[in-house]
Amino acid sequence: MASPIFKYMACLIIAGLVLSEPLRAQPDEILLNHSKVFGHPRQNPVRFSHGKHMNDFDCLDCHHRYKDKTNILDKSELEEGSPAAKCTTCHNPGSNCQLQTVFHQLCLGCHTQLQKSGRKSGPRLCIDCHPREPFAIKGGL
C-alpha cells in the first residue's frame, strides 16, 4: 500500500502536469520573421510578447477561422506547430489577404484603438516594432 505522503506527492505531480500542460503548449516570446514568405526582408523581424498579450486578451481576439463571418475556431486547436495557429496557413502573398497588411491591421489596429480610448497600449512607430538592429533572440517562424 502507498503511504499517505506518497499519495500526496503523486497528487501534486499529477496536478502539476495538468496545470502546466496548457501553458507549455504556447510560446511566450515570438520572433515574427516571415521574410521568406515576403521574399523581401526590408524590415527587421518583430519581437512579439505573445505571453503578455495572451494574458491581457482572448485567444480569439487574434486567432480565427471564419465561417459565415463567425469565428468558429476552437481554442484547443491552438498548439505549437498547429496550422490553426499559423497566420500563413491562410494569409500569404498568394492569398487575397496580404500577410503584411493583416499583421499591421491586427497589431496597429488594436494599439491605435486602445490609444484613442485612452487605455494602456502598444507601440505604433515603425522603429518600435522594426528595430534598426535585429533583436538578439534566435529562431523565428
Ligand code: HEC
Ligand atoms: C494579441 C494577439 C494574440 C493573442 C491574444 C493570442 N495570440 Fe497566439 N499568436 C499570435 C500571433 C501573431 C502568432 C504568430 C503566428 C504566426 O507567426 O503565424 C501567434 C502564435 C501562436 C502559437 C504558435 C504557433 C507556432 O506553431 O509557432 C500558438 C500555439 C498560439 N499562438 C496560441 C495562442 C493561445 C492558446 C492564445 C490564448 C490563450 C493566444 N495564442 C493568444 C497572436 C496572438
Ligand code: HEC
Ligand atoms: C484558417 C484561415 C486563417 C488563419 C489561420 C488566419 N486567418 Fe486571418 N483571416 C482569414 C479570413 C478568411 C479572413 C477574412 C477575410 C475577408 O473576409 O476579407 C481573415 C481576416 C483577417 C484580418 C482582417 C480583420 C478581421 O479579423 O476580420 C486580420 C487582421 C487577420 N485576418 C489577421 C490574421 C492573423 C494575424 C493571423 C495569425 C495569428 C490570422 N489572421 C490567421 C483567415 C485566416
Ligand code: HEC
Ligand atoms: C487586442 C489588442 C492588441 C493586439 C491585437 C496587439 N497588441 Fe501589442 N499591445 C497591446 C497592449 C494593451 C499593450 C501594452 C501592454 C503593457 O504595457 O502591459 C501592447 C504592447 C505591445 C508591445 C510593447 C510591450 C511589450 O509587451 O512587448 C509590443 C512590442 C507589441 N505590443 C507588439 C505587438 C505586435 C507585433 C502585435 C501583432 C502581432 C500586437 N502587439 C498585437 C495590445 C495589443
Ligand code: HEC
Ligand atoms: C505594432 C508593431 C508594428 C509597427 C508599429 C509596424 N509594423 Fe511593420 N510589421 C509588423 C509585423 C508583426 C510584421 C510581420 C513581420 C514578419 O512576420 O516577418 C510587419 C511587416 C512589415 C513589412 C513586411 C516585411 C518586410 O521585411 O518586408 C514591412 C515592409 C513593414 N512591416 C513596414 C513597416 C513600416 C514602414 C512601419 C511604420 C509605418 C511599420 N511596419 C510599423 C509589425 C509592425
